[in-house]
Structure formats: C-alpha cells, structure tokens
Amino acid sequence: MPALDLPFSRAAHDRAAHRRAEPRLVDDLRKEPGTRMLVLRGSQVATVGQRVALFAPDDVAHLAFSTHLFLGEADGVAYLAAILPEPGPESEHTPEADPGPDVDWAAMRALDVPDLEQGLAVEAFALAQWHAAHTHCPRCGAATEVTKGGWVRHCPVDGSDHFPRTDPAVIMAITDADDRLLLARGPEWGAGRRSVLAGFVEPGEGLEQAVARETMEEVGVTVDPASIEYRDSQSWPFPASLMLGFRARATTTRLVLQEDEIAEAGWFSREQFATALADGTLSSYGRNSIGRSLIEEWFGASLGG
Template identity: 40%
Template sequence: MHAVPPLARTLIDRDGEARADGDLAERFDADPRARIVSVHAGRLLVAQQVEGSPVALDQRHPSTAPEPMLRVYLGRTVPAGAPVEVRVFDEAGAEAVEPEAARWQSLRALAPVLDDADASLATEAVALANWHERHPRCPRCGGATHPVQAGWARRCEVDDSLHFPRTDPAVIVLVTDDDDRVLLGSNALWEPGRFSLLAGFVEPGESLEAAVVREIGEEAGIAVDRVEYRASQPWPFPASIMLGFTARVAAGAHAGEARPDGEEILELRWFGRDDLAAATDDLVLPGPASIARWLLEQWYGGPIDSQTPWTTG
C-alpha cells in the first residue's frame, strides 16, 4: 500500500515564479526538453504500449501537436527540470494528436497504475483543465474571461478583475465502533450494493472537525468523537480536495443507533474485517483511485480483494 493516497503523490516543481514571465510561452516552445500532457474531454493521452511496458502518459514535444484550446504551464519535472504544460484539445485537435480512442483514458482509471511522477502531472493537468472549462465568465459581472499568468488565472475582459483556481474542501470519514467495525453507506444515486465511507462538503465558517461530526450526524444519525486527521488528496471531479479523517462512535452512543437519512444515504452497514472479506464478491467498494479506498485499506491492514469494479468514470 502507498503511504499516501493515490492522487496525493507530488513529484513536480510547480515553478510558480515563472508564471509571471511574459516570454514563458515562447521559451517553452523553443526548449528541446519541453513536454506536453494532452487532455481532451477530461481524458488524458497515454503513451503507446508495447508488450510488458508500464502505463505512462504520452509526453511529446509541443512542436508535434496542433494548436490547443488551452495551454497551462504545470512546472518542471523532478529532478530533471524539464518544463511541462497541459494542452487541452477540442475534437479535431484530439483526432490530430491521436485518433485511437483507447489511448485517451480517465484519471480515475489511470491513477492506480501510473508512477508517482505521471500521477502528479495527470492530477494537476485535469484539475486545471476542469477549472478553466467551468469558469469562462466573471463571477462578479458575468463578462468573458481569458487565461493569464501561464493559465493560472483568468482576467475579466469587462471589469479587469483577476480570478484564480478554487478548490472545494470535503471531509471523508472512516467511522469505527468500539468493536473496530467500519461504517459504510450506500448513496441514493448509486446502484444497489455500492458502498463507501461517508463524506460531505465543509460549510462556510466551519472547521474540518466540526464538519466531520455534522456530516456523520446528518447522514447516519449518530454522534462521533475522537476525530483524527489522516491524509488528503485532490479530487478534480471537478474541483475538490478530500480531507480524510477517522472517528469513533461517541461515548454513550451505540453503533446500532446508526440510521440512514433516507435522502442522500439509503443504507448503512457495519463491517468487521472478516465481514468485509466475505462480502467482497457482492459488494462494490470505492475505486482504487480514491482516498476512500486508501482509508479503508489502512483500516483493513492491506489490499482488499474486491471482485466487482467501481463503475464511475
């Protein structure tokens, strides 16, 4: 098991000082070491595989690609120092870059199989591509915006205001009882048999710890305490960061009192390790790219052999 969640692996120097360089784009295009990560419709281009080769991002020189819809400077590779951009292509551009559809793959599918360097680039690339796609207009006046600062901001063409990428914080919680069983819930939007940890967005003016207690109270009707932070990871679907916590059923409360809210959560179940191992043939667990799976396997003590795949994305 990785010491950190799958999308939290960071092996890139973001080189923030370079973003203000007005000649950055020209210098990047002329640099023989420059490489681009290609994105189309939220999917990343992977390199052509030969028998036995690992899955890797396609990283080609910018001179080999057509004009993109968007380019954003990601930073420099570590330790080589090669500059990298994400280039976002429309349908025609993507077809010119690579017509084979199977080579355009989702971040959810790629995260568990990419090495740390490629996973770091892929996560940053998708997060920025998603932000630009969803913020074509100024939140203050509604005017059109355009990318500036090497793609790390957008400027309004009407009121000249500057806007930066935002990330929405959400807590995700591994709740256990005094018998060290874990609480899993099934969301109303999921197919039957699909379970994960309980999670929710942090509200304005709320601490992370308070959000944990509130979310579990709202979704499971049970009080928790002994809230402990474990890890975080970006979740750019489209713009969240998942903050992983553990919590225990509070003193005086009982695990049997847990009840789904009936709106967001339709079913709750407690699992011991043996229960989980026995149920994996019929249970759909969180996908391997998620911090939910990472937290669950940290509690379990190793990889969980789940036969039924998580189908999203």
C-alpha cells in the first residue's frame, strides 16, 4: 500500500548529526552570512507572506534570543532555529522584540509550506518544546546547560547528559465486519467533532498491544490481533509525540465508553459519514493530522476544505 501523505512527516534537509559535536558549531554558524535562521516564539514561527522566514544572521542580530539550535543542512546551507522568549500577558511590544515590519507569525499546527521549510520548522518546534520543559537535571535538580548544537542538556553538577525525548502514540482506524468506521469525540471537543481513536504507548508495551488495549479501554471493543496493520507515522510536536497510524478490524461492535476519555462514539458507513459531513452533523477535520489521512483512506476520497 502507498504511504499516507502526511504534512508533518515531510522534510528536505539533512540533520547532519555528525556536526553536533563541533565545539563552537552554533557560535561559528551565527557569524556565517550564508547561514539561515528561522525564528520561533512560543507555538508560532516567523513568516513572510505564506512562507517560513529564513533570515541571515545579521538580519536578526538585534533580537534577544534565549537559545539557538542546529537543525542541519541542505544544498550547502546550514540552518539554525532561534528561540525568542514567549511574551507574557503584560509584555509591551517593542521593535527590539520583532524580527521586522514585514514579518507575521503563523501557528505551527496550521503551517502549509514547502517540504524544506516544514521539515525545519517541525524539527525546531519539537526541539524547542523539549528545552522549555527540561531546564533542570532530573537526577539532582541542578540547572542544565545546552550543548551539542541544542541536542543535549548537560548537568554540570553530576555530569549527566540528557537527550530529547519523543512519546510514541498509536492512532487507529477501527472498522467492523461491514466496513463501518468507528469515530469518537473527546469530552473537550465540540459537538460535531469526531475522529479515530488514539492513545499513548505504555512502558513495556508493543505497538499492536497498544492498539488493542486503547480500543478496549476507550470504547469496549475487541479487535482481531491478526488484522492490526501499520500504515504510517507522523511527528506531532504538540508537545512531543510521534503518531503511529494503524488500521484494524473489530470482532465486537457493542460500545462501552470510558467516561473520562470519550463523550460519544459510533459506527459510520460511508453513506452515513458523507451525509453527516454534508449536513454539518460532523465538522471538518484538521488538514495536517494523521487522523484525517486515516479517515480519508477508509472513505476513499478527500474530505476537502
């Protein structure tokens, strides 16, 4: 089967991990006029027009960045991410805090740009999220230092190194014997929003085990272990997940909902699904999510929008 077309899983650059050990890598690249830097602030990336802004170092030298991260190379160009502190509610806007008059800010979840820019932005955002949440050593509590181009945090007290982590999560299109798709709504979602089931992989658990366990826990449905089929994976750095897509066939259809996780769930034929989309009973799905891609694969057509 062809791979799914997943926006946050596309990239066109080499991460060049072999360069991370260079002693002054980031400092040296910040002095090179050919280096290009993308700028992040919270959950947003700086853009110009509809594209990710890629600045020369001198263009953003006036900004007070908290961290610089080495992202890799493409066609002889080195790329850095530069992280601005996220402004607080009382912060005043000043020119010194803005990359330039023509720059806008785009939410990462809505980013739709060429593969090079998207791959760089997703990598930068995922790495920045990890740094923001791991400022201190989990062993002794001391403040850690950023090393290896942003890919390690070193504890100067106990000498330990700490590396970025990604949490694996399964997301699955479950169908029954009549090829109806199981769709559910979380308690925090609006009335019309439904998607396929998903959940984090637990310690000591295989991916297929997680698919079966999460389906049973959330809706009380048993799946045939032999039917569990891997489809594709997608980085989902909100804040640090890797979504692993599957499809599987249910052996039972009676629904018993996990109250704190699932508000509604139901089986949809393709005709019922199309009708619900048309009359607004079901809302549109986020363009960038692997959940949408799994639904489209079952449905046999694009959801549009």
